[in-house]
Amino acid sequence: MHIPDGFLAVNTWAPAWVISVSGLGYCIRRVSGALKDKMIPLMGVMAAFIFAGQMLNFPVVAGTSGHLLGGVLAAVLLGPYAGAIVIAVVLTIQCLVFQDGGLTALGANIFNMSFVGAMGGYMIYNLIRKAIGSEKGILAGTAVAAWASVVLASSVCAVQLAISGTSPLRLALPAMALVHMLIGIGEAVISVLVVGFVLKTRPDLIYNKEDA
Amino acid sequence: MQHSYIDKYAGLDSFLHGLDPRAKVIVSFIFIFAVVLSNPTAYLSFALYGLALLILLAVSKVPSSFVFKKTLIVIPFVALVALSIPFMKGKDGLALFTGILIKSYLSIFCMTMLTSTTKFPRLLKAMERMKVPSIFIMIMSFMYRYLFVLIDEFHRMQRARDSRSLGRVGRWDTVKVLSNIIGVLFVRSYERAERVYLSMCSRGFNGEIKTLD
Incomplete structure (x- = not known):
C-alpha cells in the first residue's frame, strides 16, 4: 500500500504533502503539550517498535504470510496523535532507507496511513469502546477499527490513484478494497491479540483506558 | 547483532560515498522531482536519466544486483495500473502505463543510490542542516x-x-x-x-x- 513515485500526479501529491505536514505539526503540538521532553525518546522507541513488529511474518494460507501494519495498534496504545506521528516516522524511514513508498508520494502515504488509518481508526475504536465499555469494548473496538482502517486507507489510496488519472476509480476502488478486506482480517486478529496481551499484563499502558 | 541490511553498502569507499551528504540529498530530490514532473512520453530524457544513474552506479561500486532487487518493490502497483489499461477511455493507456513504470523505476533507482552511498546518521545530519x-x-x-x-x-x-x-x-x-x-x-x-x-x-x-x- 506504499505508493511509489510516479503513480500520483502533482495535483494529488502536492496537496497531500501540505495536509500531512500541517497535520503532523498539529499532532506534535498536541503530544509535546502532554509529554514535554519525554516525547522524543518515547516516540522514537515506539516507532522502532512498530517497525520491528511489522517484520514479524504470520502464516496465512498455503505458504503465504502477512504482517502487522500497526496503525490502529499504535493509536490504541499511544493515542491518536502520538500514533499518527509514530506511523509517519516509520513511513519516512521506509521511504528513505528501504525505498518502500516514493518521496513525492510520501505525503499521500502519510495521509493514508497516519491520518486515515491510525487516526480514523482511533475514532472508530473510541466510538465502539465507549458504546460497549470495559475490556470487551476495547477489544471489539480494536478489532473493528483495525479491519476498517486497512480497508479505508486502501480505498483512499485508490481514490488518489483515480484523481491522478493513473487508474480509473471503478477498477481501482473495488480491487484495492476487496484485497484489503482480506488483509484487514489478519490485521484485526493480530491487533486484538496484542491489545489483549497488553490488557492482561500492563493495562495501564493503554491510552486513556480510564475513560471507557 | 547481525543487521547489515539497513544502509548495507553505505560503508563502501568511493567518490560518491565521500561527497557531502547535503549535495547528494539535494541532487537526488531534484532528480526525483524532475523525473516525476516530466511528460510521460519523454523517452529521450528518460533514457538520459537512466544513463546518468547507471554511470553513478558504476562509480559507486554498489553491486548492481542489489539495486535491481530493491527496484522490484513497485510490482504490486504496476499490476494494478496494468489492469486498468483497457479501462482508459480517450487516453492511450499503454503510453501512460510505460510512462509511470519508467518514472517510478527511475525514482526508486535514485533513492537506492542515495541510501546505499550515505550512512543513515549522516543522511539525518544533512537533513537537519537543511532545516527539516x-x-x-x-x-x-x-x-x-x-x-x-x-x-x-x-x-x-x-x-x-x-x-x-x-x-x-x-x-x-x-x-x-x-x-x-x-x-x-x-x-x-x-x-x-x-x-x-x-x-x-x-x-x-x-x-x-x-x-x-
Missing part, C-alpha cells in the same frame, strides 16, 4: 538507534519460542504466540523508553540534543 524540523530528526535518530536493539530482543524471543516448541505447532497457536511476542516487545520497548528518558534527564537533557559533529 529538529523534532523529526531527533525522533528518527532515536528510532534508528533502538531499532537494532529491539530487533535483537525480538530475535531472542523467537529463539526462546523455537527452543520450547518442538514438533508440529498449529497455525492458530503460531499466530497467538507471535502476537504475544509483539505484546511483550511493546511493554519492554515502553519501559526501555522510560529508562532512556530518565537517564537523559539525569544527564541534563532539556529538549535539545547536542552532538560533536
Whole structure:
C-alpha cells in the first residue's frame, strides 16, 4: 500500500504533502503539550517498535504470510496523535532507507496511513469502546477499527490513484478494497491479540483506558 | 547483532560515498522531482536519466544486483495500473502505463543510490542542516538507534519460542504466540523508553540534543 513515485500526479501529491505536514505539526503540538521532553525518546522507541513488529511474518494460507501494519495498534496504545506521528516516522524511514513508498508520494502515504488509518481508526475504536465499555469494548473496538482502517486507507489510496488519472476509480476502488478486506482480517486478529496481551499484563499502558 | 541490511553498502569507499551528504540529498530530490514532473512520453530524457544513474552506479561500486532487487518493490502497483489499461477511455493507456513504470523505476533507482552511498546518521545530519524540523530528526535518530536493539530482543524471543516448541505447532497457536511476542516487545520497548528518558534527564537533557559533529 506504499505508493511509489510516479503513480500520483502533482495535483494529488502536492496537496497531500501540505495536509500531512500541517497535520503532523498539529499532532506534535498536541503530544509535546502532554509529554514535554519525554516525547522524543518515547516516540522514537515506539516507532522502532512498530517497525520491528511489522517484520514479524504470520502464516496465512498455503505458504503465504502477512504482517502487522500497526496503525490502529499504535493509536490504541499511544493515542491518536502520538500514533499518527509514530506511523509517519516509520513511513519516512521506509521511504528513505528501504525505498518502500516514493518521496513525492510520501505525503499521500502519510495521509493514508497516519491520518486515515491510525487516526480514523482511533475514532472508530473510541466510538465502539465507549458504546460497549470495559475490556470487551476495547477489544471489539480494536478489532473493528483495525479491519476498517486497512480497508479505508486502501480505498483512499485508490481514490488518489483515480484523481491522478493513473487508474480509473471503478477498477481501482473495488480491487484495492476487496484485497484489503482480506488483509484487514489478519490485521484485526493480530491487533486484538496484542491489545489483549497488553490488557492482561500492563493495562495501564493503554491510552486513556480510564475513560471507557 | 547481525543487521547489515539497513544502509548495507553505505560503508563502501568511493567518490560518491565521500561527497557531502547535503549535495547528494539535494541532487537526488531534484532528480526525483524532475523525473516525476516530466511528460510521460519523454523517452529521450528518460533514457538520459537512466544513463546518468547507471554511470553513478558504476562509480559507486554498489553491486548492481542489489539495486535491481530493491527496484522490484513497485510490482504490486504496476499490476494494478496494468489492469486498468483497457479501462482508459480517450487516453492511450499503454503510453501512460510505460510512462509511470519508467518514472517510478527511475525514482526508486535514485533513492537506492542515495541510501546505499550515505550512512543513515549522516543522511539525518544533512537533513537537519537543511532545516527539516529538529523534532523529526531527533525522533528518527532515536528510532534508528533502538531499532537494532529491539530487533535483537525480538530475535531472542523467537529463539526462546523455537527452543520450547518442538514438533508440529498449529497455525492458530503460531499466530497467538507471535502476537504475544509483539505484546511483550511493546511493554519492554515502553519501559526501555522510560529508562532512556530518565537517564537523559539525569544527564541534563532539556529538549535539545547536542552532538560533536
